[in-house]
Amino acid sequence: MNAELWAAMGTALWTGIITSVSPCPLATNISALTHISRQSGSHKLAVLAHSGLYALGRALAYAAVGFLLVKSLLSAPAFSFFMQKYGGQLLSPVLVLAGMYMLDMFGEGFGGFNFLDISKFKSKAGAASSLLMGFVFALAFCPISAALYFGVILPLAASNSAPLALPLLYGLGTALPVAGIALALDLGLKKISSVAGAAGRFERYARPVTGWVFVAAGIYLGLKYIFGIV
Amino acid sequence: MTGKKAVKFLLFAFVGLSVAAAVYKITGAPCCEDSKPAAQPAPAAVDPAPAAKAPIAAKTATVYYFYTNTRCSSCTTIEAYTRAAVEEHFKQDYKGWRVVFKGVNTDEQANAHFVQDYWLNSKSVVVQRYAGGKANRWARLDKVWTLLGDKDAFAAYVAGETRKLLDEK
Numbered sequence: 001m002n003a004e005l006w007a008a009m010g011t012a013l014w015t016g017i018i019t020s021v022s023p024c025p026l027a028t029n030i031s032a033l034t035h036i037s038r039q040s041g042s043h044k045l046a047v048l049a050h051s052g053l054y055a056l057g058r059a060l061a062y063a064a065v066g067f068l069l070v071k072s073l074l075s076a077p078a079f080s081f082f083m084q085k086y087g088g089q090l091l092s093p094v095l096v097l098a099g100m101y102m103l104d105m106f107g108e109g110f111g112g113f114n115f116l117d118i119s120k121f122k123s124k125a126g127a128a129s130s131l132l133m134g135f136v137f138a139l140a141f142c143p144i145s146a147a148l149y150f151g152v153i154l155p156l157a158a159s160n161s162a163p164l165a166l167p168l169l170y171g172l173g174t175a176l177p178v179a180g181i182a183l184a185l186d187l188g189l190k191k192i193s194s195v196a197g198a199a200g201r202f203e204r205y206a207r208p209v210t211g212w213v214f215v216a217a218g219i220y221l222g223l224k225y226i227f228g229i230v
Numbered sequence: 231m232t233g234k235k236a237v238k239f240l241l242f243a244f245v246g247l248s249v250a251a252a253v254y255k256i257t258g259a260p261c262c263e264d265s266k267p268a269a270q271p272a273p274a275a276v277d278p279a280p281a282a283k284a285p286i287a288a289k290t291a292t293v294y295y296f297y298t299n300t301r302c303s304s305c306t307t308i309e310a311y312t313r314a315a316v317e318e319h320f321k322q323d324y325k326g327w328r329v330v331f332k333g334v335n336t337d338e339q340a341n342a343h344f345v346q347d348y349w350l351n352s353k354s355v356v357v358q359r360y361a362g363g364k365a366n367r368w369a370r371l372d373k374v375w376t377l378l379g380d381k382d383a384f385a386a387y388v389a390g391e392t393r394k395l396l397d398e399k
Contacts, residue, residue, distance in 0.1 A: 023303050080351040089252040093245045105238045143352045150351035151372040222248045
């Protein structure tokens with residue numbers, strides 16, 4: 001691998017981090033952070049695994065879009081503006097409904113979102129929740145992610161003949177701040193639990209807090225992208 | 231009705247209303263209502279295709295800031311910095327070129343063509359040269375998004391790229 005490709009890979013990762021720490025994706029980042037953090041305590045590596053899967057979901061989404069663009073199945077400007085315009089609008093009701101589900105508002109017998117619940121899929125596909133969340137959140141492009149992904153990453157990928165590697169690294173970069181904070185929180189919570197004997201207390205509140213964060217994020221996106229109020 | 235039931239009802243109502251509003255906006259909204267900005271945007275300019283309209287001066291360059299109805303803090307910063315850069319660096323003509331700033335809302339139907347004309351992906355800054363009444367060279371300044379944290383570097387980039395374009399034969 002030549003130096004130019006290494007530099008491009010570093011740029012892709014760093015650009016992803018810049019994207020993630022901008023104000024625009026704050027609502028989805030907070031949602032992801034609470035969802036990942038609430039796994040703390042279910043298994044000693046749960047937060048690490050969910051962080052990785054969330055990052056993988058994001059990376060796969062950007063790689064998939066890059067692949068479709070390279071194959072000329074999508075027009076970059078049309079797709080970019082479509083997702084910026086409608087991504088937030090589509091995500092709003094989904095987040096509110098997911099939050100309501102976590103708050104048990106659909107009744108106890110409801111099992112429609114079971115794939116979102118790690119406890120019901122511990123042995124098999126529980127990981128799907130974070131993977132899917134990463135994938136969906138990545139597709140809800142906001143102005144900065146669209147500008148940097150379509151304006152910086154894809155041209156860089158084309159000039160370096162790395163149509164998959166650079167979008168993947170960009171996707172990982174966009175997940176790094178959330179994953180880093182989630183892991184730091186996890187470590188802190190474990191320390192507190194071991195010192196104060198508070199194990200179990202966090203789990204009790206984690207699910208409703210996550211549910212309310214999802215509801216709040218969904219309402220915020222709806223007010224911003226659908227109703228144009230905020 | 232208990233508190234939880236009331237909250238549940240309100241949230242379902244919000245979801246229903248959101249879906250209905252989104253579907254209406256996507257499929258059923260009259261063309262021109264959609265073009266009203268959600269927030270107060272920059273003064274919009276309705277321009278035809280780059281080659282279709284002759285500017286008044288013989289040699290002008292327009293530094294466009296393209297935006298949409300949905301605004302964001304980074305977007306308004308880019309707009310403010312670009313406008314400031316043009317006002318600061320191009321008070322006087324540059325080698326006979328008059329440089330002006332113009333904000334254009336691409337969500338307005340008359341401006342939608344700019345998305346394809348300049349291959350826009352997001353809110354963008356584009357410098358378009360007009361000479362002899364015709365649009366010719368242009369450049370999209372993609373690095374504005376990575377220079378947001380440094381106003382001076384941002385201004386230097388916009389001014390530098392504009393001068394570079396105007397220096398071209």
